[in-house]
Each structure stands twice: as structure tokens, then as C-alpha cells.
Amino acid sequence: MTDTPLADTPVTDRALTDTPPPLSFTIVIPTFQRREMVCDAVRAIADISYGGPFDLVVVVDGSTDGTVAALRQISASLPVPMQVIEQANGGLGHARNQGAAEATGEIVLFLDDDMICRPDILTRHAQSHAAGAEAVLGNIPLDPASPPGFLTEGIAVWAADSATDSQGDAPLTPFHMAGGHLSVRRAVFARLGGFDTSYTHGGNYGQEDADFGVRLLQHHDVRFNPDAVSHHRYIVSARENLERAYLSARADVKFARRHPGWTRALYALNHGGTKMTRLVYRPLARIPLLPKLLASAAALLAGTALKTPLRSNRHIARLYYGARQVFYWSGVRASGGLADETPLLVLCYHAIADHGDDAVLADYSIGPARFQTHLAALKKRGFSFVSADDVLAHYQRAAPLPPRPVLLTFDDCYTDLLDAARDILAPAGIPALAFCVTAMASGTNEWDQAIGTKKLGLLDIAGLGELERYGVALGCHSRSHRFMPDLDDDALYAETAGAAQDFTQMMGKRPRFFAYPYGGRDARSISAVSQAGYDAAFGLADKTARLTDNLHDIPRVEMLASDTPWRFWLKTSFPRLSTFLRTRYFR
Structure with missing residues (x-):
């Protein structure tokens, strides 16, 4: 997001005056074993043109390559006051914190030792801070002097994509935080406690920026200024890049455990x-x-x-x-894994009744006795029944799920579901999620009757309320059970946002869940459901759900009356294999 308050009216830096306010800066550069590189970075700082006061603090973090001597040699010719701090190796986070502790400016600008800044960098940061920012992310395009090759080409693409993403309409995230070019009001930095040094202590690497970003973004105005430019001279070797990948993995796991959301x-x-x-x-x-x-x-x-x-x-x-x-x-x-990656099985039932006398409904109706055998089989095989809230917490906050989790869902909310909830689910303490069609004036399955099926009753408001009391959460199944990929934008709005409005009037609260009629969805349908404000949505796909699935396209495995006990076992154990065998050999 480009230099715009997260919740305020956008501010355009280019429209501001080029005369900066009298803000003072301290530039902090941590360095380790990069004598020539950090000297080039310092020489670039010497060319800064700024109308206010600023100084420079370089923290030499245990370097043994003569960095301190080289910096002191060039300090006499610098037009900016420079303090060189030499310390035992404590890691990047510790070095940045140490530099900030010595800062005297109102704003602390952190630059990595491989950043070659433009002369107007402080002017650009000052403009953003004068406009209300409490922290400013700068642009870090690849420095042309970087060694050629696929590594630097990859960094150039990443930097360009990152800048584009930061200028978009979506809010900044902790993963936009780049401590290698970040300015923060000194008081804010101190109040937040600085960088967590454990991420980079003892040779560790990565995610100290994102961890600081979580705290920074919670309560402070953070902006991206594309005109505040410091070129990144990427000099990391192929071997070091690989080593960083492994260390980054360890840091990612640590970050995920601290910030599961x-x-x-x-x-x-x-x-x-x-x-x-x-x-x-x-x-x-x-x-x-x-x-x-x-x-x-x-x-x-x-x-x-x-x-x-x-x-x-x-x-x-x-x-x-x-x-x-x-x-x-x-x-x-x-390091133990990024998150609970247990596959989630979501089952989709329709009628819990025997409608074998109807050619269309027969396969979508499973009698109560058979339904109970399904539940008993799942329990015997070690499955754990989870609620819709459990699933939502898993997707939103990476909350752990029990071993072999399974969520039961029911489409359409036929009247027989209330009997199943009262007599089967509630006594066993099994939670479930049911989806109602909100605008059937007759209170029956009008969508099926149009193709010649018999009439089945749907639960009314009182029945839905009783269903909830038996531990069944409710969601929407659209207004009229239409195949959503075939609908125009107005109809999509009616079937999603309109269904939510119906549900709110019926139940006195907004629905959190949605199921696509017939399992049919495309990018437009998924977007419409998301924009309508549902927390999660379910389709149909013969596979287990994973944490990486789209929260508005969680797959479900459809249960049919034609599923033999063997096929039920296969469907609930290996859904993809079941589909392959059925389509290839058992058509």
C-alpha cells in the first residue's frame, strides 16, 4: 500500500512540497564481514542532500575483516557525523537495536549494509512522516552494480513485485516489512521494544522484520513510499543463499508459532x-x-x-x-513444521431419509440407520468429529485440530435433518454444519421439483432454531439453489448477499458459512461469496481440505446412497483414489 494511512484518506507524497519539515534523522547501518560494501553504503550517505539535521551510526557486529579501521579512515572526509560502534557478534536484530539506542534523531532510518541510497532519501522519508506516518517503508530496487546472474535477476523480480504489491489497495502485512530500508519514529520504536533479537542471535537468520511488523502494524500508521529509494546491491553467493533458505525455514516456524494468525x-x-x-x-x-x-x-x-x-x-x-x-x-x-497440517475430511450429506422411490433423490438420501453406521465406522477408525468453529479457527488462526478430523455438513436443511440431529447427533455429542436455502416461498425443494422429483419439506425458522440447539451450526445455501457459474453479476449478488440478508432477518444474526449449490463455483462465484461477508464457504471436490485451501472454497466429499461400505471406506480414506477408480473402472 503506497504511503497511505491504513484507515484514513489516501495521501499522495508527490503532491507535497519538496521542502521537508525540520525533522531530524539518525541513520543506522548494522554490518558484518562486509568491509567494502558498507564503505560504499556510507559513501552514498555522504551524498545525501537534506535540509534538516541527520547523523549516522554504524554498528560493526563482530566483523574481523578490518571494517572498523576502514570506516574510521573515511570518517574524516564525511560531511555527516558518523559514530562507529564495535561489538561482539550478537546478530542483526541486536545490532539494529544497539544503533537505535544511540540515535538522537526524531526518526531512525534503518538501512542494511548493502543499500546504496539516493541523495533525496531523507527528504522522501521526511515528507511521509510530515504527512502523519509513524513508520515508512522504502523502495529497494536492485542496484545495477550487483553481480549479473540468475540470483540477482530473481532478486530484481522480487523487488519489483514487492513494490507493486505494497502500492496496491490491500493493507500492508508483516511480510512487507523490510528492516533493510525502514524509518520509524524513535519513540515508537522504543515503545515497541525494538527487534526481537532471538530471531537472529547465534547465526540465525530471518523474520525479525516480520515479527516487528506485527507489533508495528497493530497500532501505528505504516506507509510505503515508492520515491524513497535505496538500491539493493545483492552480493550474496549461491551457497550463502542456500544456507539462508534453511535458516529462514527455522525462523518461519518460530514466527508461525508466535503469530499463528x-x-x-x-x-x-x-x-x-x-x-x-x-x-x-x-x-x-x-x-x-x-x-x-x-x-x-x-x-x-x-x-x-x-x-x-x-x-x-x-x-x-x-x-x-x-x-x-x-x-x-x-x-x-x-523445526517441527509451519502449522498443523493435518488433512481435514469434510463430508457432505443431503437427506437423512430413504427416498429410494424417487429416481433423482434416491442417491442423495441416506436413511437414519445407515447414517448411524457411517458415524460408527468413522469413530471406530479413529476420526474426531469437529465443529464449524473448530474449522474456522484452524483456517483463520492455524488453531490445531485433533487427529483425523472430520466435519459433517448437510445441504438443503430438509425436515428430516431435525430428527437426525435430535436422535443421532446430539446424543453422541457430534457437531455439524447445515446450509439452508433462504427464499423458497413454498418451504419445499422447488429446485428439484422443476425436474420432476417429489416434494420434500424444508425446515422453517422454528425448525432451524431448534437445529441449532442440538449443536448444528447454520449457513446459507443461496436463495434459490441455482448453479452459480451460470449467473450474471446481479443474480450472483442476490444468491449470496441476498441470502445473507434473508438469513439475518430469519435468525437475527448474519450467516458465517456458505455452501455452493450443486458444488458449482468459479472465480466469480467465490469472489461474490467473499464480498458478501461470509467467513468460509464449501464446494464439492473429492479431496481432503488443507490449511492452504482458499477459505471460500473448502472441499467436501459428497456421500451418496450408492456408496457401498467398501466405497465409503475408500472415499473417506483416499477420496482422490476413489474418484479415479469410479470414473475409470466403475462408471
């Missing part, structure tokens, strides 16, 4: 839900010694290629990044 975003950021990760990288990461062997081979291959005309070869880049992903996920596994 951000786990899904972190998981997606690392491509945790992609087929390549699920089917290739993560299985390879579980093989003893293989991730380290792949990483060593990739480092050797990339290190050699980057010195030749093959430095930008896309095939070598793919091999390298594949090995990097395997190494990363091995680090996640060694």
Missing part, C-alpha cells in the same frame, strides 16, 4: 500449497541426507555457472531453486 499467509508465501511443493519438494525433504546433498550440488553448480556465460541459464536456475525449496522444507520439517 499469519501462518496461512506465510505458508502461501513459500508456495506450500502448490502441487510441486506437495508432490515433489516436501517428499524429497523427508529423505535423510538428500536435502543437504542436493543443496551442496546446487551450490557447486550455481557457483560455477555464475562465473560463466551460463550465469543466466534458466535450466540451471530451475535446478538451483528446486534444490533450494527442498532444503527449505527440510528446515521446516526439522
Whole structure:
């Protein structure tokens, strides 16, 4: 999000005067074993043109490469006061905190030692702070002097994408926080307690920025200013890049445990839900010694290629990044995993009655006795029945689920469901989730009668209220049970937002859950449900649900009367295999 208060009227920096307010700055640069690089960064600071006071603090974090002597040699010729602090190696977070403790400016600007800033950097930051920002993220495009090759090309793409994303309409997240170019009001930084040093102590690496960002974004105005530019001179070797991947994995696990609400975003950021990760990288990461062997081979291959005309070869880049992903996920596994990744089985039932006399409804109706055998079989096999609230907490906050979790859902809310809830579910203490069609004037299954089925009654308001008392949560199944991908925008709105309005009038509260009629959904349908304010939505797909699934497209496995005991076992154990066998061999 571009230099805009998270909840206020947008502010455009370019419209502000070029004369900055009299804010004072202290620039803090932590450095470790990068003598030449940090000296170049300091020389760039010497070229800063700013109308207010500023000074520089460089924290040398245990370097043994002569950094202190080199900095003192150039300090005499600097037009800006520079303090050099030498300390035993304590990690990046500790070095930044130490620099901030020595700061005298109203604003502390953190720059990494590989950042080559533009002369107007303080002017740009000052403009944003004068407009009300309490913290400002700067732009970090790749420095043209960075060594050529696929590593720097990848960094350039990441930097451009990050800048574009930060300027979008969505709020900034902790993962936008880049401590390598961040200015914060000194009082705010002190009040938040600075960076958590445990993330980067003892050779650890990563996520101290995001951890600080969680605290910063909760109560403070954070903005991105694309005109505040510091070029990133990326000089990390292929081997160091791989080592950072493993260390980042450890930091990610630590961050996810401290801030579980951000786990899904972190998981997606690392491509945790992609087929390549699920089917290739993560299985390879579980093989003893293989991730380290792949990483060593990739480092050797990339290190050699980057010195030749093959430095930008896309095939070598793919091999390298594949090995990097395997190494990363091995680090996640060694640290205990990013989150509870237990697959969730969501079952979809319709009528709990025997309608074998109706050619259409027969397969969508399961009698009470057979339904009880399903429940007994699931319990015997070690499944744990969970509620809709349990599932929502899992998706929203990565709350853990019990072993082999299963959620029971019921579409349409036929009158027979109340009997099943009272006589079967409630006595067994089994929670469930049911979806009602909100605008059937006749109180019957009008959508099915249109194709010649018999009439079945739907629960009225009183029946729905009684259903809730038996432990069955309620959601919407649209207004009129229409196939949503075929609808225009107005009809989609009516079937989603309109259903929510109906439900609110009926039940005195807004619905939190939605189920797509016939399981039919596309990108437009999913977007309409999300915009209508539902917390979660369910479709139909023969697979278990995972934490990385779209919260508004959680898959369910449909239960049918034609499912034999063997097929029921297969469906609830291996849904995908069940579908494959049914479509390939048992049509």
C-alpha cells in the first residue's frame, strides 16, 4: 500500500512540497564481514542532500575483516557525523537495536549494509512522516552494480513485485516489512521494544522484520513510499543463499508459532500449497541426507555457472531453486513444521431419509440407520468429529485440530435433518454444519421439483432454531439453489448477499458459512461469496481440505446412497483414489 494511512484518506507524497519539515534523522547501518560494501553504503550517505539535521551510526557486529579501521579512515572526509560502534557478534536484530539506542534523531532510518541510497532519501522519508506516518517503508530496487546472474535477476523480480504489491489497495502485512530500508519514529520504536533479537542471535537468520511488523502494524500508521529509494546491491553467493533458505525455514516456524494468525499467509508465501511443493519438494525433504546433498550440488553448480556465460541459464536456475525449496522444507520439517497440517475430511450429506422411490433423490438420501453406521465406522477408525468453529479457527488462526478430523455438513436443511440431529447427533455429542436455502416461498425443494422429483419439506425458522440447539451450526445455501457459474453479476449478488440478508432477518444474526449449490463455483462465484461477508464457504471436490485451501472454497466429499461400505471406506480414506477408480473402472 503506497504511503497511505491504513484507515484514513489516501495521501499522495508527490503532491507535497519538496521542502521537508525540520525533522531530524539518525541513520543506522548494522554490518558484518562486509568491509567494502558498507564503505560504499556510507559513501552514498555522504551524498545525501537534506535540509534538516541527520547523523549516522554504524554498528560493526563482530566483523574481523578490518571494517572498523576502514570506516574510521573515511570518517574524516564525511560531511555527516558518523559514530562507529564495535561489538561482539550478537546478530542483526541486536545490532539494529544497539544503533537505535544511540540515535538522537526524531526518526531512525534503518538501512542494511548493502543499500546504496539516493541523495533525496531523507527528504522522501521526511515528507511521509510530515504527512502523519509513524513508520515508512522504502523502495529497494536492485542496484545495477550487483553481480549479473540468475540470483540477482530473481532478486530484481522480487523487488519489483514487492513494490507493486505494497502500492496496491490491500493493507500492508508483516511480510512487507523490510528492516533493510525502514524509518520509524524513535519513540515508537522504543515503545515497541525494538527487534526481537532471538530471531537472529547465534547465526540465525530471518523474520525479525516480520515479527516487528506485527507489533508495528497493530497500532501505528505504516506507509510505503515508492520515491524513497535505496538500491539493493545483492552480493550474496549461491551457497550463502542456500544456507539462508534453511535458516529462514527455522525462523518461519518460530514466527508461525508466535503469530499463528499469519501462518496461512506465510505458508502461501513459500508456495506450500502448490502441487510441486506437495508432490515433489516436501517428499524429497523427508529423505535423510538428500536435502543437504542436493543443496551442496546446487551450490557447486550455481557457483560455477555464475562465473560463466551460463550465469543466466534458466535450466540451471530451475535446478538451483528446486534444490533450494527442498532444503527449505527440510528446515521446516526439522523445526517441527509451519502449522498443523493435518488433512481435514469434510463430508457432505443431503437427506437423512430413504427416498429410494424417487429416481433423482434416491442417491442423495441416506436413511437414519445407515447414517448411524457411517458415524460408527468413522469413530471406530479413529476420526474426531469437529465443529464449524473448530474449522474456522484452524483456517483463520492455524488453531490445531485433533487427529483425523472430520466435519459433517448437510445441504438443503430438509425436515428430516431435525430428527437426525435430535436422535443421532446430539446424543453422541457430534457437531455439524447445515446450509439452508433462504427464499423458497413454498418451504419445499422447488429446485428439484422443476425436474420432476417429489416434494420434500424444508425446515422453517422454528425448525432451524431448534437445529441449532442440538449443536448444528447454520449457513446459507443461496436463495434459490441455482448453479452459480451460470449467473450474471446481479443474480450472483442476490444468491449470496441476498441470502445473507434473508438469513439475518430469519435468525437475527448474519450467516458465517456458505455452501455452493450443486458444488458449482468459479472465480466469480467465490469472489461474490467473499464480498458478501461470509467467513468460509464449501464446494464439492473429492479431496481432503488443507490449511492452504482458499477459505471460500473448502472441499467436501459428497456421500451418496450408492456408496457401498467398501466405497465409503475408500472415499473417506483416499477420496482422490476413489474418484479415479469410479470414473475409470466403475462408471
